Amino acid sequence: MSARKQAVAGGGPVRQDHAGGRARPTRPILAAAALLLAVGPVAACTGSAAATAAGKSSSPVSGGTFTYAIDSAQLTLDPGVSVSAVTGFIDRNIFDSLVVQTGPGSFGPWLANRWTVSPDGKTYTFYLRSGVKFQDGTPFTAAAVKATLDHIANPASKSAYAISLLGPYVGATVVNALTVQIHLSSAFSPFLQALSTPFLGIQSPVELAKPAADYTPVGTGPFTFVSWPQHQDVNLVRNPGYTSPPSNAAHRGIAYLSALHFDEVSEDATRYGALTSGQVQGIEDVPPIDVKTLEQTPGFYTQSDFLPGLNYMLFFNTTSGPLADVLVRQALSASVDVPALVQGLYFGQFKVAEGPLSPDTADWSDSASAALTSYDPAKAVKLLEEAGWTTIDAAGYRVKDGQQLNLVWPYPAALNRQQRDVLAQGIQAYAKKVGINIERPTVDLGTLVSDFLAGKFDIADAAFARPSPDGLRFAFDSTQTYAKGGANVVGLDSAQVDGWLNAATATSSPAVAATAYANVQKYVLANAYVLPLYTPSLISGYTSAVHGISYDAQAYPQFYDAWLSS
Amino acid sequence: MIARHPLASWLLRRLLLGIVVLWGAATLAFIALHLLPGDPARLIAGAESETSPAVIAHIRAEYGFSRPVLVQYGIFLAGLARGRLGTSYQLGQPVSAAIGGQLWSTASLALGAAVIGLVLAFALAVTTAGRPRLRAVTSTFELVCISTPSFWVGIMLLTAFSFRLHLFPVIGNSGISSLVLPWITLALPIAGVLGLVMREGMERALDQPFALTVRARGATEHRLRLRHAVRHSLLPVLTLSGWSLSQLLGGVVVVETVFARQGIGELVVNAVSGRDFPVVTGVVLLTTLVLVVINIVVDLLYRVVDPRLRAVRP
Numbered sequence: 001m002s003a004r005k006q007a008v009a010g011g012g013p014v015r016q017d018h019a020g021g022r023a024r025p026t027r028p029i030l031a032a033a034a035l036l037l038a039v040g041p042v043a044a045c046t047g048s049a050a051a052t053a054a055g056k057s058s059s060p061v062s063g064g065t066f067t068y069a070i071d072s073a074q075l076t077l078d079p080g081v082s083v084s085a086v087t088g089f090i091d092r093n094i095f096d097s098l099v100v101q102t103g104p105g106s107f108g109p110w111l112a113n114r115w116t117v118s119p120d121g122k123t124y125t126f127y128l129r130s131g132v133k134f135q136d137g138t139p140f141t142a143a144a145v146k147a148t149l150d151h152i153a154n155p156a157s158k159s160a161y162a163i164s165l166l167g168p169y170v171g172a173t174v175v176n177a178l179t180v181q182i183h184l185s186s187a188f189s190p191f192l193q194a195l196s197t198p199f200l201g202i203q204s205p206v207e208l209a210k211p212a213a214d215y216t217p218v219g220t221g222p223f224t225f226v227s228w229p230q231h232q233d234v235n236l237v238r239n240p241g242y243t244s245p246p247s248n249a250a251h252r253g254i255a256y257l258s259a260l261h262f263d264e265v266s267e268d269a270t271r272y273g274a275l276t277s278g279q280v281q282g283i284e285d286v287p288p289i290d291v292k293t294l295e296q297t298p299g300f301y302t303q304s305d306f307l308p309g310l311n312y313m314l315f316f317n318t319t320s321g322p323l324a325d326v327l328v329r330q331a332l333s334a335s336v337d338v339p340a341l342v343q344g345l346y347f348g349q350f351k352v353a354e355g356p357l358s359p360d361t362a363d364w365s366d367s368a369s370a371a372l373t374s375y376d377p378a379k380a381v382k383l384l385e386e387a388g389w390t391t392i393d394a395a396g397y398r399v400k401d402g403q404q405l406n407l408v409w410p411y412p413a414a415l416n417r418q419q420r421d422v423l424a425q426g427i428q429a430y431a432k433k434v435g436i437n438i439e440r441p442t443v444d445l446g447t448l449v450s451d452f453l454a455g456k457f458d459i460a461d462a463a464f465a466r467p468s469p470d471g472l473r474f475a476f477d478s479t480q481t482y483a484k485g486g487a488n489v490v491g492l493d494s495a496q497v498d499g500w501l502n503a504a505t506a507t508s509s510p511a512v513a514a515t516a517y518a519n520v521q522k523y524v525l526a527n528a529y530v531l532p533l534y535t536p537s538l539i540s541g542y543t544s545a546v547h548g549i550s551y552d553a554q555a556y557p558q559f560y561d562a563w564l565s566s
Numbered sequence: 567m568i569a570r571h572p573l574a575s576w577l578l579r580r581l582l583l584g585i586v587v588l589w590g591a592a593t594l595a596f597i598a599l600h601l602l603p604g605d606p607a608r609l610i611a612g613a614e615s616e617t618s619p620a621v622i623a624h625i626r627a628e629y630g631f632s633r634p635v636l637v638q639y640g641i642f643l644a645g646l647a648r649g650r651l652g653t654s655y656q657l658g659q660p661v662s663a664a665i666g667g668q669l670w671s672t673a674s675l676a677l678g679a680a681v682i683g684l685v686l687a688f689a690l691a692v693t694t695a696g697r698p699r700l701r702a703v704t705s706t707f708e709l710v711c712i713s714t715p716s717f718w719v720g721i722m723l724l725t726a727f728s729f730r731l732h733l734f735p736v737i738g739n740s741g742i743s744s745l746v747l748p749w750i751t752l753a754l755p756i757a758g759v760l761g762l763v764m765r766e767g768m769e770r771a772l773d774q775p776f777a778l779t780v781r782a783r784g785a786t787e788h789r790l791r792l793r794h795a796v797r798h799s800l801l802p803v804l805t806l807s808g809w810s811l812s813q814l815l816g817g818v819v820v821v822e823t824v825f826a827r828q829g830i831g832e833l834v835v836n837a838v839s840g841r842d843f844p845v846v847t848g849v850v851l852l853t854t855l856v857l858v859v860i861n862i863v864v865d866l867l868y869r870v871v872d873p874r875l876r877a878v879r880p
Contacts, residue, residue, distance in 0.1 A: 069737070073832060075656045075840075083612035155624035160612040163621060212658035230667055231657070232828035265737050265826035269721050273729040274736040274826075414839060445839055446604020453605075485618050 060251070060548060064564035065259040068282040068557075069271045073264050077217045077228060079199045080152040083160035085465075088198040089556045090234050090262050094135075095201025095219030098126055098145065099192055100246035101467060101553040104308075104362030105510060107192045108247035111140065111202055111220065121187025121506065128178040132244045134204040135224040140244075142180035146172040147205035149182065157212075164485065165194035187506040189513065190470040196553070220244055222255040222560045234262040249560055250550065256563035275300070275541050281564070282549075282557070286541040288349035288418075294541050304349065304539040305555035308361040310471040311353035312420070312463035314409075314427075314531040319491035321458050322389075322405055329528035331383035332407075333373040335434040340375075341426040342534045345419055349539060353532035355521050356472065363469040363504075365518035371526035380434045389435070398435035407431075409459035411440040412448045418536060420461065452482045452489055460489050463536065467553035469517045473501045476524060490529045497523055577862070584858035589643075591854040595847050596642055606631055606841040610655045629655065629843075642847075651851075652844035656836065661848040664833065672829035675821065676814040678749045683756030683810070684803070690757070691764035691799055692791055696772050701765065711758030716817055720751040720824035737826040748825045752817045756810055760803055767799035800871050804864045811857060 074084040079091040098112040112126040132140035149172050152162045168185040175181055184191065194200055204218040217225045222245070223236035242254045263280060265271040268287050275283045276297065286294060286302055294300050316323045316332075323329050339352045351359075354369035373379075384390075389398035389405055398405040411421065428438045438459070443451065451457050464471045464487065473480065478493040480486025497520055504516035524530055538555045545565050550558045599606075607625040626632055630641065645652055651661035690708065694700040727747060728736045738744040771777060772795055780790050819831035830849060837845035869875045 069826075073836070075836065076658070155618075155620045156628075158611065158621055158625060160621070163618050213653070213660070215658070230671065230828040263737055263826065264828075267721075267824050267826065270724060270736060270824060270826055273724055277729050277732060277736055279736045279738075444602070444604075446602050446609055446841070449604045449608050485622075 058565070060256050060561075060563040061565060062256050062563070063258050064256075065261060066257045066282065066546065066559065066562065066564060067261040067263060067280040068559075069263045069265040069274055069280045069284065071264075071266055071268070071271060071283075071285045073232070073266065075231075076212075076215070077225070077234070078157075078203075078212075078215055079201050079217070080148065080162045080203065081157055081159050081212075082162075082199075088554075090236075091201060091217055091219075092198040092221070092552070092556065093223040093236055093260060093559055094217045094221045094225055095198055095203065096132075096221050096244050096246070097197065097201050098128075098195045100248055101193060101196040102248050104360070104467065104553075107196060110196075110246040111244060117508075121189070121508065122184045124182045124184075124191065125175070126180050126182070128180065129244055130178055132220050133241060134206075134218055134220050135239055135241075136204050136206055136218045138204050138206050138218075140202065140220050141177045142172075142174040143177075144202055144205050145180045145182075146174055147208050148200070148203045151203070151208045152200070162199040165197060165199055167191060167194065189505050189507065190468050193466075193468045193470070223257075223260050232264050236260040236262075245560060250548065251561055255560050256548070257559060260559055272541070275543070278543070281546050282540060282542045284538065284540050284557075286539045288346045288539070291347070291349055291539060299544050300541060301544060302539055302541045303549065303551075303557070304537040305551050306351060306358060306360055306535050306537045307463075307465040307555045308358050308467035308553065309465040310356055310463055310475060311358050311532045311535050312418075312461065313353065313356060313533055315460045315462065315475070315490045316529055316531070317455060317458050317460070317489065317491060318529065319455050322407065323458050325387050326527055327383045327387035328389070328405075330373040331380040331387070331434065332431060332436060333528050333531050334376045334380035334383065335436060336427050336430040336531065337375040338531070338533055341423055341430075345423055345426070346534065350418070350537060351535040353535050355532055356475070356524055356530055357469060357517075357521060358465075358535045361467060361469055361471075363514045363517040365514075365521045368518060368521035368525055371522045372532070373525075373528060377434055384434060384436075392435055395437075396432065396435060397437045404437060405435060406437045406439060407458040408456070409438055409440050409461070410443045410448055410451055410457050412443050412445055414445055423533065424461075455491070457489075461533075462487070465536075465554060467555075469504070469513075472517060472520050473505060476520060476529070477501050490524075492524070492529055494523075580862050580865070584855075584862070587858055588851060588854050591850050592643070592646055592847060593639075595850040596639055596843075599841065599843055599846060600635060600638075602841070604841075606843075609839070609841040612840070625655075642843075646847075646851075651848045654837075654842055654845045656840045656842045657845070661844045664845055665830065665848050665852060668828060668830050668833050671827060672818050672822070672831065675745065675748055675752065675818055675827065675829065678745060679752035679756065679817070680810065680814060682749050682753035683760060686753060686757035687760035687764055687803075688796075690761040691768055692796065695765045695768035695791070695795070695799075705762065705765075708758040708761045711754040712762075714754075716751050716755065716820045717824060719754060720747070720821060723747045723751060724824070744825075744827075748821045748827060751824070752814065752821050755817070756813055759813075760806065760810070763802045763806060764799040767802050768795045771795040771798035797871050801868070804867055804871065807860055807864050808857060811860060815853060 070086050070089070072084065072086050074082055074087045076082050077087060077091065079088055079095060082088070096111050098110060099107045099115070100110045102108045111129055111132065113129050115124060115126045117124050126145065128140070128142060128145070134140060134144070138144070149166065149169060151157055152159045152166055153169055167188040167190065170183040170185050172183065173181040201219055201221070207216060207218040222239055222242045224239045226235040226237050228234050237259045238255050238257065240254060245252055263274070265274055265283075268285070271283045272286065272290055274280045276294070291302055294302055316329050318324050318329070323332075342350060342352045354372055355365065357364045384398055389400045391399045393399050393404060409424065411424070424440060428440070431438050452460070464474065475487045476490070476492045476497055477486070477488060478498050480488040482489050500516040500519045504513040507513050507516075540549070540557055542549065546562065547565060548561045548563050550561050552558055607622045607629070610625050611621055630638060653660050654664050657664050690704050694704045724736060724747060727733045734747050735744050768791070772790070777790060777795070780794055818829060819835060821827070822829045822831040833845065834849050836842070837849070
């Protein structure tokens with residue numbers, strides 16, 4: 001009963017780490033700026049809804065209220081606007097998407113029965129499911145698809161995340177009630193994956209026409225929004241008219257659970273206690289140190305899934321300072337025993353990362369890790385001397401031309417999670433052994449943003465969860481600078497890398513994309529633009545009365561197939 | 567006419583002063599938020615967001631961030647003068663509604679904790695003043711209360727009474743039972759400080775000649791303490807009321823996090839980090855208003871508590 005289940009997920013969407021906890025609540029999804037966040041890993045997408053049911057599986061029972069404690073707050077429930085990963089997670093129950101991600105690079109029908117893509121990759125035509133109604137009674141039609149996408153693209157909506165998923169969206173044309181064409185300004189292979197995320201879930205056009213202050217989330221999904229008292233707990237009830245589950249769901253028809261409650265409990269110890277004392281039936285983000293204990297407690301079990309996308313990594317600013325020298329970057333990489341730190345801190349719950357992508361992401365390259373400069377302190381010293389950092393001062397740090405080898409790694413305490421502050425202390429200690437001084441000034445978010453814009457840092461840290469290798473473009477394409485809303489803070493500006501990324505984005509051939517993405521992975525490791533640290537997993541805890549939880553491609557639990565035994 | 571009545575003119579002066587204080591607080595909030603580093607438009611969009619430059623530009627235009635700071639200040643003051651707090655940048659709802667929606671949760675938490683803290687401090691002071699052995703025990707207790715972080719106290723109370731004994735719910739915003747542990751957590755540091763201060767005041771009173779006179783009249787020890795000495799110990803408590811309020815406001819942020827309660831605390835933290843000027847200003851003004859009112863009430867109470875002040879013209 002308390003066995004740990006490794007669930008698998010079908011592919012999905014995007015997610016970035018939540019800002020957990022006490023931190024601001026808020027925001028999460030994003031990566032961009034984010035370099036701070038982490039996110040993670042992946043689900044091994046098995047395509048299915050696969051979900052591993054928990055507990056014994058007898059036949060599903062209908063009814064019951066399921067309460068799940070989430071760890072972060074959100075400012076809006078509009079998936080097209082929100083910056084928070086948790087909003088996508090909750091909204092998944094309210095909104096259906098046009099397509100469902102069923103594997104790292106495969107998609108199945110959902111609200112669209114089928115679709116075609118023009119040869120130039122710029123026009124997608126979706127043929128929609130008929131007879132579907134929004135929870136407010138509005139019929140689901142091509143006009144709703146257009147309204148949803150236009151809502152996100154409109155700057156007045158202030159979309160913080162979904163707009164980046166839309167990519168080169170130009171507009172949509174309603175061909176007839178159940179056929180919609182979406183136009184892009186250039187070919188964009190991550191588009192189907194983007195459409196499968198809850199952030200691009202199809203919304204009722206009636207709701208979108210209301211002013212932002214009166215907004216409530218209304219979709220075609222299995223649960224209907226009821227209330228969000230004091231912007232804290234979100235209450236949903238079963239949608240009695242639900243007819244449109246994704247093609248990979250385990251059952252058809254209405255959901256088993258009669259109501260879903262999401263309680264916001266940002267403090268880890270409180271959330272854990274709420275589960276073990278029986279006040280909630282499920283929690284997200286079980287602290288890694290508590291996982292074993294919970295599994296050994298009768299009546300509870302955990303499920304975890306590695307997040308897909310970009311691993312949690314250090315990003316080196318190569319535009320100025322000591323890290324402009326590839327030898328120093330490689331030396332830093334060689335000075336840190338990442339596997340020892342990650343194992344020691346996360347008890348095996350998070351996986352040691354050996355490349356920029358989580359292994360569960362499409363086009364993850366197994367061989368790229370050979371290009372990583374791994375732990376070898378003697379080599380680190382040799383590289384530093386080769387780079388001219390030959391003398392050592394009284395404090396034990398290396399000196400060149402009278403300058404101490406100092407690296408600045410800003411620490412935005414508000415975004416700290418997953419004990420990354422402790423991990424950083426380990427990295428500082430290892431670097432010190434070879435004479436590298438890493439400073440971690442505590443900064444607030446405003447300072448962090450300014451520092452990134454001005455390039456006033458040597459090291460940044462972040463992760464970016466999204467079940468698509470497109471995160472590589474986001475972090476390494478020369479046009480994706482921080483000032484332009486991208487995450488290329490390392491200052492990588494290589495025509496070769498841009499060429500690979502463009503080829504991968506524009507091609508319709510999976511083999512071409514795989515080769516191009518593999519080249520990028522190898523390149524950034526060989527030139528030490530990043531130091532991969534770990535692949536986080538999303539660890540949920542449940543009471544053994546909970547069954548049938550499935551996982552989507554972004555490793556989030558899904559509640560449509562879930563049920564409660566008495 | 568009114569001004570001729572000394573108390574009324576005093577009140578009028580205090581109210582006018584209060585308005586000046588509110589203006590000062592609003593101005594300080596405005597300056598502080600503009601001195602914070604970082605581009606407000608980006609922070610409103612979400613520091614971690616990967617939102618497009620078009621959205622950033624829209625936010626900048628909509629909220630007038632590209633105008634000169636003095637112009638922004640003028641617009642801000644003009645709005646306040648008309649009683650308009652504006653609309654939250656992040657929540658999309660009017661500031662009064664955003665604050666109003668969270669107000670009762672925080673007020674019930676803070677008021678309850680203040681009452682419990684006062685009662686506890688009172689009980690500690692009255693029973694232990696002038697009794698060295700008891701005092702040694704309770705002053706240790708008070709020091710522990712003052713120096714233990716609320717965060718840790720909250721977790722310990724939850725572990726004992728909720729996780730293990732199941733006496734109180736772990737989380738929740740409803741009903742008295744969900745308030746008991748947060749109240750205690752918030753009340754302990756206040757009780758610690760006020761207890762120390764009250765006992766000190768009582769002991770000083772008990773040492774004075776009038777205490778001897780009262781005893782000589784045959785009054786019981788209880789009567790001496792409750793009727794005569796307590797008043798002396800209340801004066802420093804009144805003086806510390808501003809401190810207590812700031813203690814409560816700071817404490818609710820922590821307590822609300824530990825007990826997963828919604829309230830003003832989280833609203834403010836989000837608003838500051840997201841540069842939500844209207845909400846921050848709204849909370850600053852509300853807090854200042856409460857402080858101004860409390861100070862006026864306290865000054866009136868001094869006269870009730872201390873008859874010596876009644877003879878003096880306010």
